[in-house]
Amino acid sequence: xxxxxxxxxxxxxxxxxxxxxxxxxxxxxxxxxxxxxxxxxxxxxxxxxxxxxxxxxxxxxxxxxxxxxxxxxxxxxxxxxxxxxxxxxxxxxxxxxxxxxxxxxxxxxxxxxxxxxxxxxxxxxxxxxxxxxxxxxxxxxxxxxxxxxxxxxxxxxxxxxxxxxxxxxxxxxxxxxxxxxxxxxxxxxxxxxxxxxxxxxxxxxxxxxxxxxxxxxxxxxxxxxxxxxxxxxxxxxxxxxxxxxxxxxxxxxxxxxxxxxxxxxxxxxxxxxxxxxxx
Amino acid sequence: xxxxxxxxxxxxxxxxxxxxxxxxxxxxxxxxxxxxxxxxxxxxxxxxxxxxxxxxxxxxxxxxxxxxxxxxxxxxx
Numbered sequence: 510x511x512x513x514x515x516x517x518x519x520x521x522x523x524x525x526x527x528x529x530x531x532x533x534x535x536x537x538x539x540x541x542x543x544x545x546x547x548x549x550x551x552x553x554x555x556x557x558x559x560x561x562x563x564x565x566x567x568x569x570x571x572x573x574x575x576x577x578x579x580x581x582x583x584x585x586x587x588x589x590x591x592x593x594x595x596x597x598x599x600x601x602x603x604x605x606x607x608x609x610x611x612x613x614x615x616x617x618x619x620x621x622x623x624x625x626x627x628x629x630x631x632x633x634x635x636x637x638x639x640x641x642x643x644x645x646x647x648x649x650x651x652x653x654x655x656x657x658x659x660x661x662x663x664x665x666x667x668x669x670x671x672x673x674x675x676x677x678x679x680x681x682x683x684x685x686x687x688x689x690x691x692x693x694x695x696x697x698x699x700x701x702x703x704x705x706x707x708x709x710x711x712x713x714x715x716x717x718x719x720x721x722x723x724x725x726x727x728x729x730x731x732x733x734x735x736x737x738x739x740x741x742x743x744x745x746x747x748x749x750x751x752x753x754x755x756x757x758x759x760x761x762x763x764x765x766x767x768x769x770x771x772x773x774x775x776x777x778x779x780x781x782x783x784x785x786x787x788x
Numbered sequence: 789x790x791x792x793x794x795x796x797x798x799x800x801x802x803x804x805x806x807x808x809x810x811x812x813x814x815x816x817x818x819x820x821x822x823x824x825x826x827x828x829x830x831x832x833x834x835x836x837x838x839x840x841x842x843x844x845x846x847x848x849x850x851x852x853x854x855x856x857x858x859x860x861x862x863x864x865x
Contacts, residue, residue, distance in 0.1 A: 577810045666800055730813060735850045747851070752825070756853040769848035771834045781847050782815050788847050 521550060521674055527660050528554035531632045534573045535625040537617065537657070538562035538589070540558045540578025541571075542668070543636030545682040547661055548587050551634070561630060562587045565594045565617040568703040569690040573711055581682060592620050597703060607645070607783055613690070614651035622655060636661045638671055645780050686724045687776065697727050697783040705729055712762035720755050721746070724774040727759065734764035740773030797844040804836060808851075815847040825851070 526535060528551050551560045556729050563572075564578055582589040589687075594604040602612035602712045618633065625633050635652055637659035652659065661671065675683035690707040699705075712727040712734055723739040732774060736755060740745065745771060759767040770778075780786035794812035801808055807822040819837070827833050828851050841849045 570807045643812045670807045730816065733813070733818065733852075735816070735848070743834065744831065747826070749825050766852060768852045771819075771828065771839055771851060778848070784815075788842075 513534055516714060521763040524550050524660060525554040525585055527664065531555075533559035533629065533631045534561075535621060535628070535633045535635065536560065536562045537621065537635040538582070538587075538698060539636070539688070540564075540574055540581050540682070541636065541669055541688055542675060542682050542685050543638050543661060545581055545636075545680055546671050546678070547636045548633060549585055549675075549678055549680060550583075552585065552587055557588055559630075560588060561624070561628060563587050563621055563624060563669070564589065564591045565620065566591055567594045568706045569613070569692045569701070570692055571688065573714070574688050575654070577685075583658070583685075585680070590624065591748075592619055592624065597701070603699055603701050605692070605695055605699055605701045607780075609692060609701075610646070610648035611651050614648035615654075618655040618657050619705040620652060635659055638668055639665050639672050640668045645777070645786055667699075685710045693779065694726055696779050699729065699731070709734075712759045712764060715758035715762050716755065718757050721755075724776075726774060726778070727762075728770075728779065730787075731767040734759045734762075735770050736765050736768065736776040737770045737778060739781035743769070743771070743773055789827065793844055793846070797846065800840050801837065805829070805842070806837065815845070817841050817844075817846040817849045818852075819849060819851045821851060825854075827837060835864070 533555060534551050536544060537552055538544045540550055546569055547561045548560070562582055564575065566575060584687070596613045596616040599612050599616060602609055602616070621633055635657055637649065638654070638661040642662055672683050691709055692701050694709040695701050709727045709729050713725055716725060716727070716736065721742070723737055723742060724737075726737040728735040730738060736759065748751060752769065755769065756767040775781070776787055782788050793816060794810040797817055798810040800809065801810070806827065807824060808819040811818040811820070821828070828837070838849055
């Protein structure tokens, strides 16, 4: 049986068997759709005594996502550890090159390897899925260099299937939008600072409070904020009487000027702007 | 993308009845509507603007939101 993508259909029993073959696992956990599903299956297959989910926390990790991840872990009974990562103090990361994620993930996995070793966990896994293969993903190189496994990708689980299986398990994460780190709001070549990250985080939180829903990003262009929201929402918010609400919210977050992207939310938008990907 | 690209896009928009100044920031065109900002609520107008912007070498287009006083200077941390 094949999926719409032509890949052989993956199966949850195969994923459970994969984990049983490992015996124990440390799961790089963000609270997103993929890592939550992966951790839930690992927990089922191995039991709480042989699984540890670890959150890597830094200024680039949105507060709301951290809170959500904690709540999810508690909800499903997932053993959880939080580790502070220090990629912000790596000048190679802070310079924000197009392979920034390589340095971020290198820092993360470097922090997690000793944890796995100390606790006798056989394998470190991440939530990379089959749809993530290809495209601009420098973080995958860091995982590969440190023998971090990606069973969802290895076994052919695509995003839609993960959402479907998550929903079947009753995981509230099944319908979550993608939640990349806050550094994804900063164009390549613009230095990443804690202050910039906090500013975009404040701006996005403010827009949520005034009622913007769905996929939302506030892209940082120094003095100018560029809001990306779902294309179907643009008509409602571009009316001047409503647009002023957006402008005030984002200016109060610390931007001098506010703009609204006419195409709407686009995953990987800054990869296109930075010439790393084609439109 | 140079300021010349922004001016050329501005002329192209005007030829189609869309009055806006264009600030070129690399591949990003920032439009400041000079009249009828509500016109951009029309998806057909947005599509037309995006197509024109692509023809002039821009990958992104954003319309600046006013209505509240602009803060002078930059707040870039």
